[in-house]
């Protein structure tokens with residue numbers, strides 16, 4: 001039985017108050033296995049990335065975000081799809097964390113992706129465009145199981161409870177696989 005606890009930052013690719021991705025993040029925060037401690041990392045206040053601002057007085061929100069990522073053992077991305085790709089707010093957060101050159105705070109952190117859509121395709125396009133960026137960030141991303149959650153408007157009941165049993169079961173299995181993935185990656189790094 002793995003005793004060590006790992007800190008996992010959740011980055012949600014939506015700023016909407018009633019976001020289904022945010023509901024999924026809230027569900028996961030209270031889920032098992034408990035060897036992963038999940039916390040939400042806000043991307044709401046991040047000014048749009050501009051290399052000209054990459055000076056000693058870079059925006060405080062960028063520095064805070066980079067620090068928050070540095071303190072995580074792994075990252076769970078939960079994202080919707082905008083025009084078959086990654087929402088701009090999420091791409092902006094990735095760009096900020098990856099810069100300046102040589103100081104990528106995402107480097108080597110184990111990651112996983114859950115994508116959600118009210119449509120049937122489960123934001124497959126966003127999920128895979130995000131994977132493309134994570135290759136460049138050198139993040140080991142869990143490959144299986146893949147999580148493309150469709151019909152997101154119908155799966156949540158009160159608050160963040162997942163009322164569809166098959167999805168609740170799937171997410172539980174996904175989180176167990178992610179826990180094993182994080183433990184394995186951290187052992188390889190040490």
Ligand SMILES: Cc1cc2nc3c(=O)[nH]c(=O)nc-3n(C[C@H](O)[C@H](O)[C@H](O)COP(=O)(O)O)c2cc1C
Pocket residue numbers: 014015016018019020021022079080081082083084085116117118119122123
């Ligand atoms: C600009 C824009 C583009 C969108 N493009 C897509 C899309 O390509 N595929 C899709 O499944 N849903 C698309 N949607 C619908 C979103 O998936 C839907 O609004 C979703 O609920 C947003 O995620 P959230 O609930 O976490 O905020 C789009 C929505 C917006 C506002």
